[in-house]
Amino acid sequence: MSGDQEINITIDNFPEGEKSFVEIPFTVGGDIERIEVAYHFPFGGGGSVIDLGVAQHGRMRGWSGAERGFITLEEDRATPGYDCGPLAGAWHAVLGIVKIGPACKVDVKIRLIRKRERWLVGELHSHSEHSDGGVTVLDAIHRARAGGLDFLAITDHNTISQNIIRPDDPGMLVIPAMELTSFWGHTNFLGLARPVEDWRCRSPSDVVDRMAEARANGATIVINHPFQNSAGGKWQSGFEPHFDALEIWNGLWTPMNAQALAFWQELLVAGRQIPVTGGSDFHLKNRRRHGHPSNRLRVSGHSIADILAAVRAGRNVVSFSPHDLTALPVGIGHPDFGSRVPSGSPIAVRFDGLSQGDEIRLVDENGYKDTVKPDEGGFTVELPFSGRFLRFEVWHGNEARLFTNPFYAE
Incomplete structure (x- = not known):
């Protein structure tokens, strides 16, 4: 893949004079994740006043006047004053010519940053005061940011009002979501501000x-805490309908999570290639913390759509916390978690943040294949791939610490 694109241009001719606009065209391809526009002009003693904005397909996508010398736009976040949205298409950097001082010139730099692979960590199941979470949306975002998360889904029960609030926070991707909460189980709908017209369910078939x-x-559909010990929380709507992932770790590690883990293994053995997730299910009253457990995703880009694509593909490591313990495939041309692997291909997974007494368990269709007890905080497991699938767990005694999604046979 070629590098980022950069356009540099100097404007020193203003044919329509003051109170006019100058437009600088550029084209954005589908492989771009961020647009950056910077400009500089003489100010102060020079007397020039030049405003800045951008337009896409002839429609203004933002305007900051002369307040900002640098702005950015991404699909799901942008400099305040600019609209998020798809980036591909025909664009113009728009200069508003307010006042032309002596020897006025405007230097404009446009950078188009290509999508790249990265690991992002975040929360896929939490609540706010828009249902029973007990905190405002902005407080929830602050808590997630303070916990070092990159993304946050606020999955309030049967409501979407939380999705209307747009955070002015360039450091956090907030995924629009809703938790469908029925008498026959709960499931998250991720990625849409309004996933359904009417959430009410009067039977499992309605779910x-x-x-x-x-x-x-x-x-993107995730079945939540399928073995929760409550009449409505336990999943009772079947596992044949299409869903994208199964939440096997909800909040603290409990017997209901152990049941979900065992059930997931049954699904894998039966040939169902179902990705898994975790979620804190944060409510203020349950004293949980965002990102405990966390989802560490290998993402091809930096948008909400990229995050959810990684969830669906199983490029996810579910860990007890966001940053203390990690696992990632390593080596030249390594396959991602969730990918198909030819028999005999080398697999190498690097674990960092291990504690004394942690053990790494290798799991395939026959159950536990091997157990490794490292003596150091960082350890790499290497072996040739065989069987129908292979996944990894980290435990400290009976305490769960980490689960990867599987590698699958080609």
Whole structure:
């Protein structure tokens, strides 16, 4: 892949004079994740006043006047005053010519940053005061940022009002979401501000219908805490309807999570290649913390759509906390978690942040294949791939610490 694109241009001719506009065209391809525009002009004693904005397909996407010398736009976040949205297409940097001072010239730099692979860590299941979470949306975002997260889904129960609030926070991607909360189980609809027209379910078949509606609209669907010990929290709507992932770790490690882990293994053995997730299920009253457990995703870009694509592909490591313990495939041309691997291909997974007494368990269709007890905080497991699938767990005694999604046989 070629590098980022950069356009440098100097404007020193203003044919329409003051109170006019100058437009600088550029084209953004589908492989771009961020637009950066910077400009400089003589000010102060020079007397020039030049405003800045951008337009896409002839429509203004933002305006900052002469307040900012540098602005950025991404699909899901942008400098305040600019609209998020798709980037591909025909663009113009727009200069508003307010006042032309002596020897006025404007230096404009446009950079188009290409998508790249990166690891992002975040929260896929949490709540705010828009249902029963007990904190404002902005407080939830602050808590997630303070915990070192890159993204946050606020999955309030059967409501979407939390999705209307747009945070002016360039350091956090906030995923629009809703937790469908029925008498027959809970499921997250991720990625849409309004996934369904009416959430009410009067039977398990209604739950299935709402899932199909949300999926048709483009939502990513995660079945939550399938073995929760409550009449409505336990999943009772079947596992045949399409869903994108299964939440096997909800909050603290408990018997209901152990049941979900065992059930996931059964699904894998039966040939169901179901990705898994974790979620704190934060409510202020349950004293949980965002990102405990966390989802560490290998993402191809920097948008909400990229994050959810990684969830669906199983490029996810579920860990007890965001940064203390990590696992990632290593080596030249290494396959990602969730990918298909030819038999005999080398697999190498690097674990960092291990504690004394942690053990790494290798799991395939026959159960536990091997157990490794490292003596150091960093350790790499290497072996040739064999069998139908291979995944990794980290435990400290009976305490779960980390789960990877599997590698699958080609």
